[in-house]
Structures are given as structure tokens and as C-alpha cells.
Amino acid sequence: MNERGAAQRKASVRDVRRANRALLLRHLLFSGETSRASLGEETSLSPATVTTLVGELIAEGTVVERGQSDSPGGRPRTLLAVNPEAAVVFGADVGENRVSVQAFDLTMRRLASREYQFAGRRIAPAHVTKLVDEYVTSMRAELGPRGDGSERRVLGLGLGVPGIVEHPESAAGAPDPAVEPIVHAQVVGWETETFAPLARRLGFPVLIDNGAKTTTQAESWFGSAKGVEHGVVVFIGDGAGAGIITNGRLYRGSSSSAGEWGHTKISLDGVRCRCGSQGCVETFVGASAVLERWRGRDEAWRGRESTGVDELFAAYRNGEESARSALHGLVDHLGLALANLVNLYNPQQVVVAGWFGDRIVSEFLADLRAAVRRYSLPQPGAEVVVERSTLGPEIAALGAATLPLDHFIEHGWGL
Numbered sequence: 326m327n328e329r330g331a332a333q334r335k336a337s338v339r340d341v342r343r344a345n346r347a348l349l350l351r352h353l354l355f356s357g358e359t360s361r362a363s364l365g366e367e368t369s370l371s372p373a374t375v376t377t378l379v380g381e382l383i384a385e386g387t388v389v390e391r392g393q394s395d396s397p398g399g400r401p402r403t404l405l406a407v408n409p410e411a412a413v414v415f416g417a418d419v420g421e422n423r424v425s426v427q428a429f430d431l432t433m434r435r436l437a438s439r440e441y442q443f444a445g446r447r448i449a450p451a452h453v454t455k456l457v458d459e460y461v462t463s464m465r466a467e468l469g470p471r472g473d474g475s476e477r478r479v480l481g482l483g484l485g486v487p488g489i490v491e492h493p494e495s496a497a498g499a500p501d502p503a504v505e506p507i508v509h510a511q512v513v514g515w516e517t518e519t520f521a522p523l524a525r526r527l528g529f530p531v532l533i534d535n536g537a538k539t540t541t542q543a544e545s546w547f548g549s550a551k552g553v554e555h556g557v558v559v560f561i562g563d564g565a566g567a568g569i570i571t572n573g574r575l576y577r578g579s580s581s582s583a584g585e586w587g588h589t590k591i592s593l594d595g596v597r598c599r600c601g602s603q604g605c606v607e608t609f610v611g612a613s614a615v616l617e618r619w620r621g622r623d624e625a626w627r628g629r630e631s632t633g634v635d636e637l638f639a640a641y642r643n644g645e646e647s648a649r650s651a652l653h654g655l656v657d658h659l660g661l662a663l664a665n666l667v668n669l670y671n672p673q674q675v676v677v678a679g680w681f682g683d684r685i686v687s688e689f690l691a692d693l694r695a696a697v698r699r700y701s702l703p704q705p706g707a708e709v710v711v712e713r714s715t716l717g718p719e720i721a722a723l724g725a726a727t728l729p730l731d732h733f734i735e736h737g738w739g740l
């Protein structure tokens with residue numbers, strides 16, 4: 326074998342090893358305690374490979390042994406689990422009106438949280454950087470050292486933002502701590518921004534992605550879409566977005582803007598959207614758009630749309646005709662917009678999330694399911710299950726924290 330052939334072989338052995346390690350670690354993270362033998366059965370890796378890789382994971386402190394279980398053959402098996410204390414992971418999410426920052430252990434159990442509310446849908450990137458830095462510092466102080474007195478290791482921070490995040494030099498188009506992403510988030514007034522100062526201030530890796538994508542990853546790892554190979558998660562607040570899961574992984578498109586479902590058109594005219602166009606899904610299903618259809622432009626609700634939505638639902642329950650018409654129109658248009666996703670992607674499941682999405686499905690899930698069936702092609706429409714998100718509105722920071730965790734699973738400690 327020539328030198329180049331040998332180098333290539335060495336690289337591919339390393340790649341296989343890394344992929345096998347990632348496979349074991351994903352299994353341990355998402356399936357909980359298990360034995361070496363079950364890990365081998367479920368991942369189809371050989372007993373020797375499992376023993377070697379588990380040995381390495383234990384040596385680096387990522388995995389711990391957790392006593393014994395009875396096996397069918399009578400011989401007790403040692404149970405393995407991810408060590409929650411191995412590292413702290415931070416997740417930060419910038420939404421339409423709040424910045425949420427949370428700390429998690431390595432099994433994604435929430436350890437601490439901070440939140441900042443802002444009005445008028447405007448917050449400067451420099452302000453976000455300052456807030457995240459302050460909150461991370463105060464949460465680290467709150468958590469203190471590990472049980473044995475040693476300092477807590479930090480895996481990194483994931484930042485979810487309400488816009489398009491380009492990763493121009495990243496091969497997979499996915500977040501990479503070595504690549505500086507470019508963020509476009511009109512909803513909070515960001516044209517073209519970067520967050521380079523944040524990683525410098527924190528002193529550990531920062532990974533950035535669109536909030537709908539990070540949250541979809543959390544739904545697919547821990548929530549309603551767990552284990553779903555082909556699914557769509559839609560987020561409805563004041564805006565609307567979607568995350569698409571194909572073959573169990575997040576679909577990004579060529580420059581990571583896939584999932585901008587809120588700006589697909591379902592009408593040739595109508596209200597102008599903040600993207601500059603007309604007829605966007607967002608102008609039919611977004612909270613302020615629906616409130617505007619009900620009562621006309623009412624500045625009193627600006628920045629406090631959830632109060633407006635409470636009033637709308639109360640009026641509906643009181644039998645007010647205008648509220649009934651606004652909500653039925655909403656469910657009909659949402660059903661239509663979801664049916665377009667069903668026809669395009671043939672998902673097994675559509676999860677409805679986001680604060681306003683949650684309000685809609687808490688009241689109208691059956692009507693929404695009927696509308697989706699009405700507007701979908703018969704076969705994919707009959708197969709798809711429309712569900713309410715089980716993770717709730719607190720999911721955003723958890724979603725962001727899956728970015729450094731995902732990178733760690735794939736690449737190990739060398740972030």
C-alpha cells in the first residue's frame with residue numbers, strides 16, 4: 326500500500342470508530358440504563374467493539390456503571406448510563422419577546438434557568454451577548470463545583486435564534502464551533518449579524534442555529550416526535566416556522582433555510598407579511614394576524630399578544646360570532662398549510678408547538694385533524710398523525726442545548 330492509501334485507511338478507521346462511538350452514546354442517552362450485551366444487540370456492534378468503546382467512554386468519565394440487573398440467563402449484567410455530572414450544557418434561545426438561558430446536565434436534566442422579557446420585538450445582538458454572558462456566569466456560580474469538589478466541565482452553549490442561520494464554510498451545512506455563522510432575523514430586526522464576541526466572552530464553544538430547527542431536534546430526541554423517522558414540527562407564535570425530520574435527522578437544505586414554512590404562500594393577495602410578500606402562511610395563522618382579523622389593528626395588544634389570545638378564546642366560549650369566525654378561519658387555513666407539508670414530505674407525524682400553536686391544538690385538535698385530512702391527498706392524509714407537543718413552551722432553551730450535545734456525540738471532547 327502506498328503512503329496515501331495508508332493515510333486514507335487510517336482516516337477511515339478513525340471515522341468508523343467515531344461513528345460507532347456516536348451510535349453507542351446516542352443509544353445510552355436516549356434509551357437510558359442498559360447493559361453491554363443489550364447495547365450490542367440493539368446497535369449490531371460486535372461484543373469486542375462495544376467492550377472497547379464503553380471502556381473508553383468510562384475512562385473519559387462520560388459513562389458510568391450503575392449496579393447490576395437480572396438477565397434472562399440468570400447471570401447479572403452490569404448496567405451502564407451516561408454520567409449526568411460529566412458536563413454542563415447551556416442552551417439559550419432568543420424568541421419574539423424573550424431571551425431564555427438554561428443549564429442542563431449531560432442527560433439534559435434542567436439545572437438552572439434565567440429569562441429576560443423584551444418589548445416591541447427588538448433586541449440588539451450586543452444586548453443578547455451581554456445577557457447570555459451574565460446569565461451563564463450567574464448560573465455557574467449557582468451550580469458551584471461538582472459533588473467531589475472539582476470544577477464542572479462545560480460542553481458548550483447552543484444559541485437558537487428566530488431567523489435564518491447560514492453556516493457558509495461548514496461541510497454539512499450544520500452548526501460547527503469552528504465556523505462563524507451569519508444570522509438573518511428580520512423578526513427581531515437583525516439584517517446580517519454574527520455572534521463572534523459571545524464565544525470570546527464565554528471562553529467555551531458556541532453553536533448557533535435557527536430556533537425552529539433546534540426545537541425540532543429536542544422534539545425528535547425527547548418529545549412527541551421521539552423515534553419518528555419522518556416528521557414535521559411546526560411552531561406557531563406571532564410568526565410561524567417548521568422543522569423537518571427525514572430519515573431521523575434534521576433536513577437543512579442547501580444553505581440551511583429549509584423549513585421557512587411561515588413564508589410559503591396560500592393566497593395571491595391579502596395582508597402584507599413582514600417578509601415583504603403577501604399571502605404567507607404567517608399572515609393567516611400567526612397570533613397577531615389572527616387578532617387583527619378578529620378586531621382590526623389594535624395597538625393595545627402589541628407585545629402582549631397572549632393577553633389578546635386569552636380574550637379571543639374567552640369571546641369564543643361566550644358564543645361571540647366574530648370570535649367563532651376568526652378561530653374557524655384560523656383552523657381551516659392552518660389545516661390547509663399543514664396539508665401542503667403532508668403532501669410534500671409524507672410525514673408519519675406532524676407536531677404542533679409554539680405558544681400559540683399550543684393554544685390552538687388544546688382547543689381545536691379534532692377540527693385541525695379533520696382540516697388536514699380534507700386538504701391532503703387521501704393516502705398521506707390518512708396516514709399522518711397530528712399531535713400536540715409534549716415538551717411545552719419551555720422547550721426552546723432545551724432545543725438550543727441539543728446543539729453542543731449533538732456535536733459532542735459526533736466528535737467527542739475535542740470541540
Ligand SMILES: [Zn+2]
Binds near residue numbers: 587588598599600605
Ligand atoms: Zn412572509
